[in-house]
Amino acid sequence: MSARPLTADEDPRWIVSILPARGQGRQLGVVALDSDSATMRVSHLAADSPTYVNTVHLLAGATPPAVVLLPATSTTDPQVGMLVKALQANFPDATLVPVMRKYWNEQASYEYLTRLIIHSEDRLGTLTSCREQYYSLSAANALFRYLEHTHGIAFGPGTLRITYEPPEGTCLIDRDSARNLELVSNLLNKNSKQHLLGMLNHCFTPMGTRFVEELVNSEERFRAVRKALEPLKSLDLDKVVSRLLAPRRSAAADSAPPTRRPVPASANASIKGLALFSQLAASASADPSLRIAHHLSHLISLRTFLNAVPSLRASVENASSPLLLQIERALSDDRIDEIRAVLKGGMNDDVWNGAAGNRGGGHKGKGATESAMIGKHQRLFAIKAERKRLLDVARETYRENMTDIHDLCETVRDRYRFETLDLRQGEGFKGAAFVLRVGKDEWDEKKSELGRTGAINVSVKKNKVEFQTLDLMKMNARLAASEEEILIIEGVLEEIFEAITDKIACLYKCAEAIALLDMVAAFADMANKNEYVRPEWTDTLAIKQGRHPLHEQFRMSDGSFVPNDTYATDAASFQIINGPNMSGKSTLLRQIALLHVMAQIGSFVPAQYASFRPVSALLTRLSNDDNLEASLSTFASEMTTMSMILGTLKAHEGRTCLVIVDELGRGTSPDEGLGIAHAIAEEIIKAKALCFFATHFRELSITLPSRYPNVVPLHLETEIDPQQRNFSMTFRHRLRDGSTPQTYYGKWRCAAASSL
Incomplete structure (x- = not known):
């Protein structure tokens, strides 16, 4: 990353700190600070495109930054290199400052925010929204440390106005809501796939794992899309492209001694003294043959994608959907065909067609061993030999060494009359050694004889024993040398890279298009199977015969699920739901929230009819557990969550929010709980949010509708049969108008029947 060093007299007024996630996730924490007005904005992007267009858009919406802080280690990450290029292109006047990784500390940052944030009504809501945002908190800590050490700027307690701003066009869902609604993890079993993401994630590609109408209505097109995606099941095109765009060095550069990039003379002295900021030279593997092996592996992965392009194009051809037409245009880029022609011209036909599984000679292994062997042979025989004469000689030497190793295995088998002896190659991307493997029972019978003839490196793995001989170790060394000789002849590989480097960036757009197509196909699959x-x-929340998606998909309860209708508008925005325990209140509330999430991410929903209003925040109070981690009782946890909800509603004033509250006030006495529930309900009503409020306080169904015309009392139907000897209560799980007709849900009569 090239950036001029910051001088002490530069204006530090508008500073942005960005922490991108490592790997292919492309999560980002973005923190912007205006030191003149003591205002800080905290944002978190759950995902961005490969070109980081959403991040640039987020920064462009405010005053252009004067300084942008980035992790120093981002200089070695090719994926983050795209972010650096985007920032330099869109904000040429901004200074990019690398900050050492150890200063990106989320725990210290949360303590900073807690101490510095001003005491206002939305203070708790802001802190709750920021609490679990690792990347945003880490970015904030780096920003505070930067101001302290380079400009001597420090804020006093309660003097900084901090706001949490979700990206435009997104819906805010806090961590507790995501956990209680089981959006991405199961509450009871963290390893279970019984959650919303597990239900919807039927994607083939890793990009899809991270707009359905035409696919649902056209089963033929749907089958064509799924078939075209199947060859890409294990291919992460984003990762392949970012690795291919990474800086490459020649063998001569690899053999040269490492050099340190000089620090400019104009660098700030305080930065030097504290070693807070660093300039890192781009590093490459010390082993050039290993680097070339990785490049070949990426090219072979790219070949897999290029071979799948024709069927992908055919699957969306002549589509009428604007979304599918956009995907078709991305896949029809002429540069894709140019890259395909270059790779096909430089690769062996067997490798290009995926048929180079056993070019090295000998016997095939099984399972993972066979897969690793096929991958190695594809790398070693990928480039056409006629383009480099020495390649043919090196490959012939490799074949001879492989044959010698297999002949040695047969010799040992015949000499000691082993029935279970086989040859296995160890793990490793390059240069993995072969070992002889035999059953433990046979080893126990003949180990003394083998020991006298030179069996070494013996290891027991379950019911197998692995060992080597001196001859095998020598052959392994010769095999590794011949493999390295093949890889080091890289002239043709460099020619291929030079021919495709200026075209390969178009594959980022293709990766986005395939990810979107994969997601749409997964949604269509779910919609087709489950009606x-x-x-x-619209401006109305209306669901006819809605069903709980997780209960329906994973059969979480016995018997058939009872669907319910839901209807909410501005004239009926606050709905109180009564009902005894086990009547289905919590299930209904979660069902409404989950259907809204499914609709807002572009999926069809389990219902006969559904109409939704886009919401800017989904806020819930569903759990009644205490919070030992935060030293909060059940009541304190309730009040903390409700304070966050009310603060968020105020911050989202003028926008629609969906609020789900389940049995508020249970953590204290009934009289106090009733008063608190009544007061909080009034605040939610005044905020004009859509709210579903389940409660045991029957009085709320009387007092609130009499004061507010937009309050609608509802109850879940329950039948009590006093004629039964053991007192029968039947739950119908159907939502009815009005408050429950049962005073205390018949508990007094239940107690009387039970002689209490």
Whole structure:
């Protein structure tokens, strides 16, 4: 990353700190600070495109930054290099400053925020929203440390106005809501796939794992898309492209001694003294043959994608959907065909067609061993020999060494009359050694004889014993040398890279298009199998015969699920739901929230008809557990969550929010709980949010509707049969108008029947 060093007299007024996630996730924490007005904005992007267009858009919406802080280690990450290029292109006047990784500390940052944030009504809501945002908190800590050490700027307690701003066009869902709604993990079993993401994730590609109407209505097109995606099941095109775009060095550069990039003379003295900031030279593997092996592996992965392009294009050809037409245009880029022609011209036909599984000679292994061997042979025989004469000689030597190793295995088998002896290659991307493997029982019978003839490096793995001989070790060394000789002849490889480097960036757009197509196909698959309907977007929340998606998919309860209708508008925005325990209140509330999430991410929903209103925040109070980690009782946890909800509603004033509250006030006495529930309900009503409020306080169904015309009392139907000897209560799980007709849900009569 090239950036001029910051001088002490530069204006530090508008500073942005960005922490991108490592790997292919492309999560980002973005923190912007205006030191003149003592205002800080905290944002978190759950995902961005390969070109980081959303991050640039987020920064462009405010005052252009004067300084952008980035992790120093980002200089070695090719994926983050795209972010650096985007920042330099869109904000040429901004200074990019690398900060050492150890100063990106989320725990210290949360303590900073807690101490510095001003005491206002939305203070707790802001802190709750920021609490679990690792990347945003880490970015904030780096920003505070930067101001302290380079400009001597420090804020006093309660003097910094901090706001949490979700990206435009997104819906805010806090951590507790995501956990209680089981959006990405199961509450009871963290390893279980019984959650919303596990239910919807039927994607083939890793990109899809991270707009359905035409696919649902056209089963032929749907089958074509799924078939075209199947060859890409284990291919992460984002990762392949970022690795291919990474800086490459020649063998001569690898053999040269490492050099340190000089520090400019104009660098700030305080930066030097504290070693807070660093300039890192791009590093490459010390082993050039290993680097070339990785490059070949990426090219072979790219070949897999290029071979799948024709069927992908055919699957979306002549589509009428604007979304599928956009995907078709991305896949029809002429540069893709140019890259395909270059690779096909430089690769062996067997490798290009995926048929180079056993070019090295000898016997095939099984399972993972066979897969690793096939991958190695594809790398070693990928480049056409006629383009480099020495390649043919090196490969012939490799074949001879492989044959010698297999002949040695047969010799040992015949000499000691082994029935279970086989040859296995160890793990490793390059140069993995072969070992002889035999059953433990046979080893126990003949180990003394083998020991006298030179069996070494003996290891027991379950019911197998692995060992080597001196001859085998010598052959392994010769095999590794011949493999390295093949890889080091890289002239043709460099020619291929030079021919495709200026075209390969178009594959980022292809990766996005394939990910979107994969996601749409997964949604269509779910909708077809479960008779989901396409939701409409209006100013009304209306669901006819809605079903809980997780209960329906994973059979979480015995018997058939009872669907329910839901209807909410501005004239009926606050709905109180009564019902005894086990009547289905919590299930209904979670069902409404989950259907809204499914609709807002573009999926069909389980219902006969569904209409939704886009919401800017989904806020829930569902759990009644205490919080030992934060030293909060059940009541204190309730009040903390409700304070966050009310603060968020105030911050989202003028926008629609969906609030789900389940049995508020249970953590204290009934009289106090009733008063608190009544007061909080009034604040939610005044905020004009859509709210579903389940409660045991029957009085709320009387007092609130009499004061507010937009309050609607509802109850879940329950039948009590006093004629039964043991007192029968039947739960119908159907939502009815009005408050429950049962005073205390018949508990007094239940107690009387039980002689209490």
